Amino acid sequence: MFVIDDLLIRPFVGIVDALHTLALDELYDIEAIENDLKENQLLYELGERSEADYRERKEALETDLEIARDVHEELASGRVEVKR
Amino acid sequence: MTHRYVYGIVERDGNGRTFDLETTPVGEGDEVYTIAHRRFAAVVSDIETTDPERTDEDATRHDEVLRELVEGSKGDDAQTVIPMRFGMVFESDRALKNVLRGAGPAFRRTMREIDGCVELGVKLVRETDAEVDTEEIEQAVAERLEPLAESSVANDRFSDRLVVNRSYLVSREEREAFDTAVADLEAAHDTLLVQYAGPYAPYNFVDIQVGAV
Numbered sequence: 001m002f003v004i005d006d007l008l009i010r011p012f013v014g015i016v017d018a019l020h021t022l023a024l025d026e027l028y029d030i031e032a033i034e035n036d037l038k039e040n041q042l043l044y045e046l047g048e049r050s051e052a053d054y055r056e057r058k059e060a061l062e063t064d065l066e067i068a069r070d071v072h073e074e075l076a077s078g079r080v081e082v083k084r
Numbered sequence: 085m086t087h088r089y090v091y092g093i094v095e096r097d098g099n100g101r102t103f104d105l106e107t108t109p110v111g112e113g114d115e116v117y118t119i120a121h122r123r124f125a126a127v128v129s130d131i132e133t134t135d136p137e138r139t140d141e142d143a144t145r146h147d148e149v150l151r152e153l154v155e156g157s158k159g160d161d162a163q164t165v166i167p168m169r170f171g172m173v174f175e176s177d178r179a180l181k182n183v184l185r186g187a188g189p190a191f192r193r194t195m196r197e198i199d200g201c202v203e204l205g206v207k208l209v210r211e212t213d214a215e216v217d218t219e220e221i222e223q224a225v226a227e228r229l230e231p232l233a234e235s236s237v238a239n240d241r242f243s244d245r246l247v248v249n250r251s252y253l254v255s256r257e258e259r260e261a262f263d264t265a266v267a268d269l270e271a272a273h274d275t276l277l278v279q280y281a282g283p284y285a286p287y288n289f290v291d292i293q294v295g296a297v
Binding site for chain 2: 034035038039042045046048
């Protein structure tokens with residue numbers, strides 16, 4: 001019975017893994033963060049954002065970008081264990 | 085050992101010409117100069133590493149050196165420059181001259197396309213909460229600016245407030261008319277902020293990749 005249960009559950013586990021990876025992709029979307037960095041720069045240059053706000057936002061986005069790159073590197077390496 | 089950091093390629097400038105620039109060069113060298121092979125010369129400065137780290141400061145220096153060459157400064161004539169991306173280093177003069185020789189045909193072709201031209205960037209950004217007709221604005225921009233440009237390319241719309249983001253290749257003779265046209269567009273669209281930038285070396289109109297080191 002154990003074997004049958006395992007076989008029945010396995011496809012669903014695969015889907016959960018894929019959904020989890022998709023969720024990580026969205027949460028750590030490198031392109032979106034890079035676009036936010038460019039927008040921050042543009043709004044600062046246009047005088048819409050103060051230098052203090054610009055620097056604060058830039059620093060936060062650069063940290064997000066670094067984390068996102070690390071996450072994607074880990075995902076690509078297959079070393080990430082998806083917890084259920 | 086000292087290597088050569090390359091900013092771009094110029095034509096007919098001889099060997100060892102130095103440029104008197106405001107910008108501090110990338111790397112440890114204190115001057116920007118040329119290394120030539122026949123018709124073309126690389127604009128370089130000295131550097132200790134073959135793998136420079138892309139810091140904001142050095143990336144800005146790279147761009148500023150190119151901008152000064154393109155604009156001309158302190159009595160130096162404005163140059164037509166085939167720009168290289170940040171980070172290109174050659175181990176020796178010999179390696180660099182080999183590239184100048186090998187890529188000669190590509191440099192000649194590119195120089196013909198961009199000779200006497202600069203790159204100008206136009207970004208139109210809608211005011212916060214403003215509703216704009218993107219198609220109408222794109223059409224107005226095209227009608228006003230395209231006739232004055234040799235060529236143009238659309239750039240990434242990285243923000244939903246960005247209505248137009250284009251780079252234009254404009255001959256120096258048309259620069260003033262182009263400035264006026266951009267000012268007219270700004271005056272005609274009060275819900276838009278305009279960022280008009282340049283002149284730059286024509287990165288967006290050059291497609292040459294050469295191997296370094």
